[in-house]
Amino acid sequence: DAGVIQSPRHEVTEMGQEVTLRCKPISGHNSLFWYRQTMMRGLELLIYFNNNVPIDDSGMPEDRFSAKMPNASFSTLKIQPSEPRDSAVYFCASRGVSGNTIYFGEGSWLTVV
Amino acid sequence: GEDVEQSLFLSVREGDSSVINCTYTDSSSTYLYWYKQEPGAGLQLLTYIFSNMDMKQDQRLTVLLNKKDKHLSLRIADTQTGDSAIYFCKTGGSYIPTFGRGTSLIVHP
Numbered sequence: 001d002a003g004v005i006q007s008p009r010h011e012v013t014e015m016g017q018e019v020t021l022r023c024k025p026i027s028g029h030n031s032l033f034w035y036r037q038t039m040m041r042g043l044e045l046l047i048y049f050n051n052n053v054p055i056d057d058s059g060m061p062e063d064r065f066s067a068k069m070p071n072a073s074f075s076t077l078k079i080q081p082s083e084p085r086d087s088a089v090y091f092c093a094s095r096g097v098s099g100n101t102i103y104f105g106e107g108s109w110l111t112v113v
Numbered sequence: 114g115e116d117v118e119q120s121l122f123l124s125v126r127e128g129d130s131s132v133i134n135c136t137y138t139d140s141s142s143t144y145l146y147w148y149k150q151e152p153g154a155g156l157q158l159l160t161y162i163f164s165n166m167d168m169k170q171d172q173r174l175t176v177l178l179n180k181k182d183k184h185l186s187l188r189i190a191d192t193q194t195g196d197s198a199i200y201f202c203k204t205g206g207s208y209i210p211t212f213g214r215g216t217s218l219i220v221h222p
């Protein structure tokens with residue numbers, strides 16, 4: 001099994017630039033989650049999709065953040081414009097229809113300078 | 114919303130037992146989980162316990178559940194340096210998964 005695939009694995013960008021993070025969930029999974037992990041705040045849920053529809057985006061920090069899921073096999077998390085405080089590891093995770101186990105990608109390590 | 118609380122750090126000597134604790138507020142969880150995050154990687158399911166059990170053993174791992182006190186613990190026997198990681202407690206009652214902040218386990222020789 002391929003698992004959850006995220007890209008890029010590492011990104012360093014300048015403040016003000018647009019950042020797009022990508023995720024391919026496990027085939028057949030119908031729930032997708034975007035998390036952010038920092039030392040200060042731990043693991044935070046940003047947004048949750050079910051059957052490609054955003055169900056809960058209350059964790060999205062502000063309007064600079066947006067997420068889309070145009071189909072069952074692809075999602076993006078966009079930050080525009082990026083700021084240094086956005087530096088973190090961003091994880092995508094997916095879950096199957098009948099399961100409770102969440103499967104995580106390896107993460108996208110973002111540094112905004 | 115639901116709360117899941119864990120201590121942030123635990124330091125143990127190699128060969129000793131480690132006990133990582135978690136308290137939670139949601140009593141409707143059917144399963145409770147422990148995830149492990151190794152350096153530079155995502156979280157992976159380590160073990161879980163069904164809510165009608167009070168103990169589950171899996172090789173060096175023992176999960177204890179006190180449902181009355183809403184307390185979950187993970188015991189690692191004979192802790193090795195390879196066990197150094199962040200351990201997350203997760204409840205499963207809500208459709209939206211709730212993770213604790215994670216406990217960093219530091220194993221020193």
